[in-house]
Every structure is written in C-alpha cells, then in structure tokens.
Amino acid sequence: MRKKRVLLLSEGFGSGHTQAAYALAAGLRQLDHGIQPKVIELGSFLNPILGPLIISAYRKTVSKQPKMVGLMYRSNYKKSLNRLAQLALHRMFYTHTTQVITQLKPDLIVCTHPVPNAVVSRIKRLGLDLKICTVITDYDAHGSWVNQQVNKYLVSTSLVKKKLTDRGVEADRVEITGIPVHPNFWTSYDKEEVRSQFGLKSLPTVLIMGGGWGLIEDELLEYMTKWRESVQLIFCIGNNEKVREKMMAVPQFQHPNIRVLGFTKEISKLMDAADVLVTKPGGMTCTEGMSKGIPMLFYQPIPGQEEENCEYFIQNGFGEMLDSTDVISKWFTIIQEPLAAGKYRSELLSKRNQQYEPTSCPNAVLQLMQ
Template sequence: MNAKQRTILFLIADTGAGHRSAANAIRNALHLISQQEQDEWLQRSDAEAGSEEKQAPPPHYNVEIVDVFEEYSRFPLREFVKLYGPAIRYNPKLYGDVFHLSNRVGTVTAVNTMTTPLLLNGLKRLIISVQPDIIVSIHPMINHVTIRALRSLGLKIPFLTVVTDLVSVHHFWLAEGADGYILPTEEAKKLYLERGLDPKRMHVLGMPIDPKFSRPIASKEELRQKFGLTPGLPVILLVGGGDGAGGLQTAVKAISQARLPVQLLVVTGRNKRLYANLQRTRTRLHVPAQIFGFVDNMPELMHAADVLITKAGPGTICEALACNLPLILSGYVPGQEEGNVDFVVQNGVGVLALDPRTLVNELRKLIKPGSKVLQQRLENAKALSRPEASFDIARCILSYIPANQEMDPWESPQWLRRQRHLTERLRSAVRLRPLSARFPHTLLKNPATRRSTQTHDLSDISDVWETNKRK
C-alpha cells in the first residue's frame, strides 16, 4: 500500500526573522511527528506480518514555506513590505504610530482594498500550482486576501492563522472566515473574543518555537565547559534578535563599565557591523566576553546562561521561558511589542530596562548569591513556558486535513468545472502542476521558469530543463 502525501502550504513574509522561524519550527515538529507515525506503523506491520488485513501507512507531509510578498505580489507592495526592517531600526516611533493608527477595522478594510489587487492573482497562481491540502498563514497581512482567493477559486481548503504576537494582536491577524485561529496566550484569546469571532475556531496553544527547545540537552555544567566558560561565574546571554538590534552594544558597554562579576555570551545575529565592532573592542572590556554572529545552537546558549538580556521579540521570550531563563528586556518595537513587555513584567519573569543604569541594577539583583528574585522568576518562567507548543500546533493543523481521500478538493467535479472559467494566466498554473513530477522542484523555482509560466509558454520550461541537463 502506498502512503498518501499531504501538502501543507505556509504563507509568510520575511519582515523580520520571526515569521519564518515560526514556520520552520512547525515544519520541524511536523517532520518529527511524521517520523514517529512511520515508526509506529512499521512496528504494527511487523506485529501483523501474518495477518491478511494491514493498516494503510501514514501520510507523508510535504511542507511548502513561501514568502508571498517577495515571490507573488506586484510592485509597489513587494517593495513596501521591505520597509519594515529600516522602519523599526531607524524610526521605531513612527512605526509605532502607524501600528496604532491602523489597528482598527476601518483602516484594515481600506488597506485591504488597496493591497488586494496587488496580491490576489499571484496568490491564486501559488495555490493552484502547489495544490495544498491545507493553508496556514503566519503573517497578519496575508489572511484577508487568502480567504478571498479561496472563495474566488471556489475551493474548500482548510485555512488556519497562526498568530505570532503574544499580546498586541493587530486587527489584520484576525480575518473573519478562517477555519481556525491558533493563539499564543490567554491575553490574545481575550482580544479574539472581544472582536466577536467564533470561540469554537480558537485554539490557545502557545508560540511556535523550534522543537530543539523541548528536547533533552546536556547539563548546565557540561555546556559551560563546552563553551570554555569560567566555573562559578554567572553567565549573561545578550541577544538582539535575527538582525542584532535591541541596544546590544550599549548593554555590553554598561556591564563592562560597572565591572560586574559576570561573563558574557553575545549573539549579534545578522548584524555583521556590530559583530565586527564587538570583536574589535572585546579585549578592552572589563568582563570576559564571547561574541557570536548568527547561531543555530540557541538552546545550548540559553541553557548555559543564568540571565537573558534581549529586546522584546515574542520568539526569543518564549524560547527563554522554555529554558527557564529570567529576562531583562533592553528594548521593544513600539506598538507591535508593547504587549510583550507587559506579558513579561506582569507574569513576573522579567523587567524592562531601557537605560544602562536600570539594566545594571536589575542585573545585580539577579546575580546576587542566593537571590530570591532570581528564584522567583525561575519558578514563574517554568510555570509559564510551553516548550511543546510547536508539536501542539502541528497536531492541530493536521487535525484540519480531511482524512478521506475522496474529499480531495483538487479532484472534485466542482473544481474540474471551475477550471474552465479561469483566466489563461491561472490555467497556466494548472498546466504547470503535472510538470512538477517530471521536472526538479528547484527548476520550477528558477526565475527563467517563472517568467515562462507568466507568459503562458510552458514549452520554454522544457528548454530550461534541457539546458540545465546539458550543464
């Protein structure tokens, strides 16, 4: 018996690193769940080797993660969303003002009216070419247009929204018409209910973080030995997010000038200039420090540390909680991350320290031998953490996929009839689908291939394929 394949399409935008990180975390959880299902099925098959009736194998999960704005939107929308990074870095107050002014139903409706024509047809082509069994959005500005695209195509495909803002849930997130809404916190649940959405479609499951944060790991002593840290000296981890923002250099300088009895692990992310500056000045610091760029072993660094200093990004906060790590927030994005600060402070797992003096004073409280403040925050973090959230979210997503193969919307008579009414450009996406079995997936993402499909001449794809074969 052949295993079925289920395709899960994640819609994201690379405005910051958080949306892709959340999608990757759920994808990794799906991979582990699939492995477990396959192992359990093999064990049952071995036990039932002599039986005439055998269970069908579990499905394989094909996960597609697509930056919708970058790959399928039109100018100027594609360029507009790229302003997010510069805005929060160089004029965060303006970004906060825009966030608050747009966080109302009327503004959301107006923005959707302007942006939908720049994205709708591209999104339709994406859906038709991938032919997913379920669609999951992990970006607020994609939700309304995806619901409209599915209705326009007449497809009954489950559509879910995974909210990745802990508290400050913008109106863009909660588009009416989704089949399910996965929320990270009770505070987000309250806003959801206030907006009059169906309670039966709501799932409060936590923030998706990489499954590595829930797996067994070496002891703190072993990890400190691995990183060459001094035994008995408190370890402070400083993280600025994927782009290395959040006042890292100021925090490092303040700790050094205070000559605190600590050692530092500093992660600068993708900020190469900050990494170079800190490496150049590291020997002049009054505290031992190790400087890292972008890392893929954050669970080890967090478990080796005693305190985390970071900006108020939701992913980093939840990763710290999963490692039972108390927080000092050194900054936040106005509007979007204001609620995250309240979440940390009100739940007693950390404080906000916007100036160097406050940061140093708060750090002194935590590194004091036998600190009761530290112990209380550790207990609060343990009670608040949800290290298995990605698995819970992955299972929730799978529960929305129809189990009966006969319910496949792409094989239904309604969809086959619907194809006759599609525009020629959308029909080209339908014709492209059978080629995916013949041509490599990387080729179908080749810019030359994409241009060929947009001009409806699929024979050009064969030319690209033959050229690549000869190379």
Template sequence: MEERAWKILIVYARFGDGHYQVSKALEQQFASHPGARFEVHLVDLFAEAHPAMDAIVRCAYAKSMTWFPKTYGWSYRVTNGMKYDRPLGRWLHAFGQSKMASLLQTIKPDAVIHTFPFLATYPAMASSGISIPTYTVITDYELHTRWIHPLTDGYFVATEEMKAQIAGMGIREDRIHVTGIPIRGQFRGERRSRLEICGEKGLDPDRAYVLVMIGALSDPERLVDSLLKLELSATLLLVAGRNAKLCRRLAKRYESRTEVQVIGYADHIEAYMSVASCIVTKAGAVTLTEAIAMGVPVVVYKPMPGQELGNAEYWDRKQALRMAKDAASVRAAVELAIRSREDAPACRIGQTDASRVIVAEVLRGGGAGRTARRSSELASPAVRIAPAGREAGEALRGFFEIDPPFDTRI
C-alpha cells in the same frame, strides 16, 4: 496502496525571525507526526512575489525600529482597526495574490497556514474558484486586527485574553484555539549538560554568562558599555545575528575585553540559553516564549511601541521578565535577574506543546471537510476597532475606512 501525503503550505515573512521560526516549529511537528505523512512547503510569499520591494520594506522596517520607534508605534495603533474588505485591507492582502494563486495551482495544498498576516490566500482562492482550509497562527501576545479574516477556518492564539478579544470581534469561539506560540522542540525538551555545552562552545562552565541578543537592539555599544560595569563577574555573549557589519564592529571594539565574546548568527541559540544566567533581548514574542520555556531570566531592553510592548507587558504582568527603558537601567535589571536566580532558580512557566495541538487540529479540520464555503460566509462582516487604536483611528478613519464596532457574527 500507500496513502497520499498531506500537502501543507505555510506562509510566512522575514520581518524579524520569529515568523520563520514558528513556521519551522510547525514543519518539525508535521515531520514527526506518527499518524500521517506530510509534504510541507514553507513560502516567504512577499519575498517571492516582490523581491525588490521585500528588501526595501524589510530595511525600512528595521530602520524604523531603531530610528523612529514612536512613528512605528503610531502607525501600528492607527491601523489596528483596519478591515480586510476596505481599501487599506484589500491593498495589503493583495500583495502576492498572483504568486499565491500559482502556488495553490501547483502545490495543490490540503491546508494553508499563515504565520504572518499577508492574507493573499483569500483573494487568490476567489480568483481561482477553489476552496482550501486555512488557518492563522498569531505570533504575538498583542492582537492586531490585520490578522483577522472572516474566511479563516481556525485561529491559534497565545492567550485566553486574545481569544476573548477575537471572539468580541464577531469570530465564532469554536474557531479560536488557545495553544500558546509554537516553538521548536529543542526549547521544550531535556537540556544537555552545562559541561557538555560549554565544552562544545569553548566556554568556562564555572563562569556566569549574560546572553545579549545585540543584533536586534538599539544603541548596541552604549548597552554593552553599561553591561561591562556589572558588579557581578560575568561574560557577555553578544549575538549579532545576520548583521555581519555589526558583528565585525563589535569584535573590533571589544577585541581586548576578555569578558566579551561576539557571536554571529547562532542557529542553536538554545545551547547559549541553557548556560546563560540571564538574557537581554527585544520583546519578540517567539524569543520571549523560547527563553521563558527554558526558565532563563529575561530582561527586555527598550520594548518597541506596538506588538513588542504588548508582548513585554503581557509577561511583565506575570512577573516572568523585567523591562529596562535605557542603558543605565538595564544593568540594574540584569544584576537583579541574576541575583534572583541565584537565590531561587527560575521556574519554567508551563507551555502547551502548541505545534502538536495545531497539527492535530489542522489534520482534523482538513479531513472533516474540504467542501466550498457557504455563500453566506462571503458576506462582509466588519471588524471591531481595537481599543488601542480607537483614538488614533478616528483621525484617519476617512482615509483607511476603519469602521466602528458592529455586531455581525462570523
């Protein structure tokens, strides 16, 4: 008799593309696992539970990053210290609770994995009277306390520093696994030849290319105009993503410039990374991880206050990228990155196969015990305030009920 397939529910959100790509990387790994069968369900919980609100919030999120970056950074710092069991935490994690309860009843997953901190799984399980192993994959190099919940069976984090931070908040160390951020196999495997990729994409293999993830960047025209003044001879590959309006606008503006090629959404972005001499991008953790894993020199343009700045600063400390705060300095950073690569080709910084490690741990943890959690685990351990949010948090502590440090160990 064939063994029943494991049912895995992966909960993500479309605030940026990174959370979805991490979910796809995990799905890819589950599908290729040799020792068990898996039935994987990817769910954008907020979009399915509140489609109209999801569209509004995603639009507001994107606009805030362009128009009000300091306001976004302020709100990030203020809430970095929120507790799951206080009004703000309960309110945020209640979004999608009914939908999540329905999914748990219909899919009956053996494990739930969060790649975005909408943690409606826990109130949904409490209301349904069921217990399922749950895991959280933190998709940044900067920790925000919104990811933390005492009933999470396992955390998969990018760095040893983040593990120490979470352990310092009272989470047992054996629940925290340093794996790196999962990326899809095509960013870790052997590259196709430059000649093959250029032939497929209609590119000149003898020409230098600067890959610009323009769809996620502010001041796109000013940035492109600055890059067109590069002293080095290079073609700009502008990836506009799903922003069709921007794609049309850029194509019209630069239609007479042979050194500019506008691209819409590129599902196989690794092909363009393979032939690029440099990539200019925002500081999304997944894009940075993909580019660095492939050894492409990275220039981060105007890192957003909050998790993006934290991501950029982490890799900047490792001298794995350069940061540019305006259109004028990005040109110099790109020229330096290209010249540095010509003098000494970039080395790939070692990355653990995060997806493989996570799947193995989920399989081990899910098989080891699916019994109900002890009632003692349902106590209300608090969460320490992260240093970055302490000063701002003092001002709004009464409203958000963000508590000071405590010593309870989960």
C-alpha cells in the same frame, strides 16, 4: 500514499513570523512523519526584487523611527485590512499566489503573518477551496489578522482570544495553544555540558540578543562590559554584521569573558548555558525564553506589539524591564549566587509548565489535518 501537505506562509517584517513558521514545520515533522510542510516568505518568493526592498525600508523605519511604527500600528489597531488594501496587495505581489497554491495542492495553509493571511483569505472568498489556519505570533491581536475565511486561529493567551472574539470571531474558531517554538526548545540541556561544548567558562553567564536585526542600545552594552571580570557575556547580533564589526573593533569587547556572535542556530543551547537573557520583547524570542525558564530583561520594545509582549511577560513574572543600569546591577549580582540563580530557574520552569506546553500548537495543526 501521499503525505499530507502543509503550506506555511509568512513575511520577513521582523524575523519572528518566519521563525514561527519554521518552528511549526519542525514540530510537525517531529510529531508526524506523514506530514510534508513547506515554508514560504510569500512577498520575497513571488517578487524577489521589490519584496526585499520593502522589507529593508521597514527595517530602517523600525531602527530609526520606532514611534512611527507604533503610530501606524495603533491607528489601525481595530481594523481588518479592507478589500481595497487586499486587492492592492494581491496586484503588487500575489498575482501568482493562486498558481502556487494550485501547484502545491496543500491540505492546509498556515499563515504566520497578517499579509499572506489577508491575501489567501481573499483567494478563498473568490472561490478557491482552502482550509486556512492562522497562528498569531505575538501576545496581542491587531485587527489586520481578522478574516472570516480563516477556519481556525491558534493564539498565545486567553487575552488574545478575547480580543478576537470582541472583533466578531466565533469562539470555537480560536484555540489557545501558545506560540510554536522549535523542538530544540522543548527540552533542556545540561548547562555545564553546553558551556564545555562552546568553550565557555563556568561563570555566571548573560545572553544578550539584539533580535534578528541586531538592535541593541550602545549605552547599556558599555555598562554590561564593566562586569566582564566576574560575568561571562554572550552577545548575539543576528544578521547585523555592521554592528558586530563595530563591537569587535572596540577594546572593551576584546576580553576572554566576552563573545560576540553573528547569526547562529544554537540559541536553544545558549539559553541553557546562560543564567539571564537580555532581549528585545519579540513574541518568538520571549516564548523561547519562557520555554527554557530563563529570567528575561527586556529593552527598547518597539511601540505596538512588542509593548504588549513585554507587558504580558512582566505581569506573569517571566521578566523585567531593563530601563536603568540599576536593573543590570541587580541581576548580574543575583546570578553570582548559584543557589539564588537556580531557584529563579526552577520557579520559572514550574510557572512555564502551568502556562505553556510547547507541543500544543503543532498538535492543534495535526488535529486540523484529520
């Protein structure tokens, strides 16, 4: 009997969209061995020369001109991609998308980024028989996600559902599941065992993540290192080797209580080893942090969806804005009291259990397959 096939389509504009696709694929495999998921970053897959160049240009814009990114996001906030834009995308990158779909014969297509969502919706509108599920990977709903050809939207919160229904999406086509995280984030590991595994000390520990591209503000880094005698610091810089090399060359980071890591697949364990998470408020990382019940400090949200993510997690008590060194001092002091740190963790885990069930999203996809 042929396994049921799920084709998950994403794009590399930020790491969270593709991470969500891989997380969902892993969750599907764990819950049902009869499912065969496949993840593709469509633009780079179909145009391996031009696709990465466009993503690189976007990365530079995010790091150098974040206000421009926010302006672009807000200027078309309530608008779907028009048919001309969809046609242009199809001509530039996706002339072979129909062939890929026909060859793979998926029983369901899941989109975790607005661009493949728009392109596949257009293909469906032109006559190809497809079942489309769209997973919105932030705590906001930009108009570019909206397409009438989508069979089901899986979203993070009731607010995102309302934004979709306000834009004409029928309520029964929207299900609140939360953003998918990898099964490694479904459970917690013992803190001391993880610290021993990574050669970490039994000290108050802070995990600092720069997002998939390693974007961290130097001034805040320097202030954190002043606590290095009493607080263990783990910096995860992602794929940004230039930032990692720069940090490793600075004497203040050359300390036995400081680790500077590049890309790692062990974030789930490192979150359990840590007492506080310092991070960009990307939808994926924030959801992973929430699933682990770790207090979060958010810095430099990119205007647009990261601001919305930040607002959601702060309002719901999962984190705080890192806008001064006073916030660092406050939390670095709290975690040096084991009872206080443990209390915060327990409260956040309880709150998570009320608001988020990590298996909901893959289970909703499995339901669509039936």
